[in-house]
Amino acid sequence: MIINQTALWIIFGVCLFLFCLGFLYRVSIWMEGTGDEGTKKRSKCSKFVKCMGLFCRTFFSRKAPVMIKSFFADGIVHGNLLRDSILKWIIHMFMFWGLASFTLITILHVIAIAAAPNNIIDGSSAWFVMVFGTLENRFTALVIDLSKLAILGGAFIAVVRFLLLRKKYMSVELKDKSAGVIISTIAIFSFIYEAAFFLANQTPVAKAAFAPAGYVLSLILNFIPGVNWSILATIFFYAYITALFLFATYIPYGKYSHMVFGPVVAVYNKLSEGKHKD
Amino acid sequence: MRLDKLKIKQLAEIDACTRCGNCLDLCSAYQGSKDVSISPKKKMEKLKSAVSKEYGLLSKIFKRKLTEDEMEAISHAAFACTMCSRCEVDCHINIKLQDIWLKLREIMVDEGKYPPIMNMMRERLKKARNVSFDTNEGRTDWIKAVPEIPENKYIKQKAEVIYFVGCVSSFSPRTFKIPRSIVQILQSAKVDFGLLGDDEWCCGFPLMSSGFAKDFEEFAVHNIERVNKTGARILVTSCPSCYHMWSHTYPDAVKDVKMNFKVLHMVQYLCMLAKERKIKLNPLDSKVTYHDPCDLGRNSGIYDEPRDLIKMIPGVEFVELENNREYTTCCGGGGNVESIDTELSSNIAQIKAKEIMATGADSVITACQQCVRTIATALKKEKSKIKAVDISQLILDSIKAGS
Numbered sequence: 243m244i245i246n247q248t249a250l251w252i253i254f255g256v257c258l259f260l261f262c263l264g265f266l267y268r269v270s271i272w273m274e275g276t277g278d279e280g281t282k283k284r285s286k287c288s289k290f291v292k293c294m295g296l297f298c299r300t301f302f303s304r305k306a307p308v309m310i311k312s313f314f315a316d317g318i319v320h321g322n323l324l325r326d327s328i329l330k331w332i333i334h335m336f337m338f339w340g341l342a343s344f345t346l347i348t349i350l351h352v353i354a355i356a357a358a359p360n361n362i363i364d365g366s367s368a369w370f371v372m373v374f375g376t377l378e379n380r381f382t383a384l385v386i387d388l389s390k391l392a393i394l395g396g397a398f399i400a401v402v403r404f405l406l407l408r409k410k411y412m413s414v415e416l417k418d419k420s421a422g423v424i425i426s427t428i429a430i431f432s433f434i435y436e437a438a439f440f441l442a443n444q445t446p447v448a449k450a451a452f453a454p455a456g457y458v459l460s461l462i463l464n465f466i467p468g469v470n471w472s473i474l475a476t477i478f479f480y481a482y483i484t485a486l487f488l489f490a491t492y493i494p495y496g497k498y499s500h501m502v503f504g505p506v507v508a509v510y511n512k513l514s515e516g517k518h519k520d
Numbered sequence: 521m522r523l524d525k526l527k528i529k530q531l532a533e534i535d536a537c538t539r540c541g542n543c544l545d546l547c548s549a550y551q552g553s554k555d556v557s558i559s560p561k562k563k564m565e566k567l568k569s570a571v572s573k574e575y576g577l578l579s580k581i582f583k584r585k586l587t588e589d590e591m592e593a594i595s596h597a598a599f600a601c602t603m604c605s606r607c608e609v610d611c612h613i614n615i616k617l618q619d620i621w622l623k624l625r626e627i628m629v630d631e632g633k634y635p636p637i638m639n640m641m642r643e644r645l646k647k648a649r650n651v652s653f654d655t656n657e658g659r660t661d662w663i664k665a666v667p668e669i670p671e672n673k674y675i676k677q678k679a680e681v682i683y684f685v686g687c688v689s690s691f692s693p694r695t696f697k698i699p700r701s702i703v704q705i706l707q708s709a710k711v712d713f714g715l716l717g718d719d720e721w722c723c724g725f726p727l728m729s730s731g732f733a734k735d736f737e738e739f740a741v742h743n744i745e746r747v748n749k750t751g752a753r754i755l756v757t758s759c760p761s762c763y764h765m766w767s768h769t770y771p772d773a774v775k776d777v778k779m780n781f782k783v784l785h786m787v788q789y790l791c792m793l794a795k796e797r798k799i800k801l802n803p804l805d806s807k808v809t810y811h812d813p814c815d816l817g818r819n820s821g822i823y824d825e826p827r828d829l830i831k832m833i834p835g836v837e838f839v840e841l842e843n844n845r846e847y848t849t850c851c852g853g854g855g856n857v858e859s860i861d862t863e864l865s866s867n868i869a870q871i872k873a874k875e876i877m878a879t880g881a882d883s884v885i886t887a888c889q890q891c892v893r894t895i896a897t898a899l900k901k902e903k904s905k906i907k908a909v910d911i912s913q914l915i916l917d918s919i920k921a922g923s
Contacts, residue, residue, distance in 0.1 A: 268535065271575045275528040293528060322612040326542060497568075500538045504613045507536035510529070511614035
């Protein structure tokens, strides 16, 4: 695989910058609203500082244990959804945590590849580069493969549920279904990258088997004659990381912003629960 | 559209809504109309689009604004809501939806996009200080039928307990039985209680819930000052909306005038009297179910006291409705929907009536005059013999059963 490290840093840097900008853009929209103190006019900055102050006061108050508990129950386990429907919870957990871990491992993978001196990853590389920089590392191979399997598994169950659902209006909107299609496409790109990588590097079964889906796909693709696997791996590597980073960058700007803000709001509202109850 | 009236937290909640559709099937307004456009899910979607058109980058560049039709659609959805908060209970990310719906109505009022009938109600309240067509002097006309009333008709300068009757119970003959029962119960318990008479103004709930947020403060200040004057220790209300206003909205909205008394709903007070054995409950032979009024149950968290009271009456068999406590469905009488869209309100009530009939009870007990009215009408339409009764009537029947 021939990777241009400068190009990787540029793709990663630009996407990270745009993601942060999107986050600020979204928060700036929220700051158009009224603070808890009433209709008193304040600048957006002053409102933001006040909100941060409120957050810090809550975090370092007696409410902190409730906040931490709620972070696990609502932000991580999505307890409300579990209480409502196990099937919907399974779909959500597969796709949400699949995407989260897939994005995280991809970021680490890209940084490790971009940081490898002279583009060489071997026994003499730093531990970070050795662990995350190659799919021949068992941990990285396993996480990258399982997270994608979770995404595709979740998407598959969601499609089956939709087909069997009598009340179609109860399903999520088309624009949210499109998110599922985009994420699944990125996952497939990444599987092809995995398979092509194993074929290009002649990765031994003992290592490749830690990415079971990628390994099985490599066995199938191996039947296609005359393919330069190294070039194919490079193409699909760029395709998948660019698509994933662009998708992540778009999140704070558009309709998918609930992926980030949903758990945050769930935790915050748990803290103010009971305010209007006796 | 003045979306800056929404709180920072509410704008974040609009972004956080996953549009999962979980709230859709639970919405009484949707169930009563089968119109998806008025469901919470669609309202959130419309709000999301409105926020994007008001503050979004692309809208600023291309100068996109909400069209008149879009505004009308938002207004229609906002005022078709019964404000029952059922959508809030099962929201996976705990969005405080009712607060958003209330704010949305305020915004619509600012924009002048609200049902014209709301203006009539507002003017009536400003002039007569009550929601009926009568003058406020007639507030205690219902008391004439109560036996053994003193000459002052309980309108006293000083009293230990003040009973805040509320507009519907004071002026709607169909619900006169409620204040009459309560007065007789308080008489039998020898409680030093008083009424405010024509000094009682509407609690302001119809204004607040219709989006006229500023107008209700005048009512709140008047009512608090008037009760403070009596030196009462406790204020009891038989109307859940009045209770919610007194116990939750007034303390938040009126900072300058302090309430020198405790606020209780009648079920809490009667439960207290029964536990202290100040009222003697005698056996009744009846099978009853209980409907949780939205403002008392979901919006104020009072579920146990009415059930405890019912279970304290010997001989009464109690069965729960299929949807009870926080999962109860609306009776159709909330959110001023009854005056805006009579058909929708009636359809919601019919659904409730069918649920009640499935229990096989002789009576449905509730703790709200509005619920009694809507449920009784719906049961009549279904040609059911089940009676819709306020809990105070049941308690009075039990007290009288001994004499």
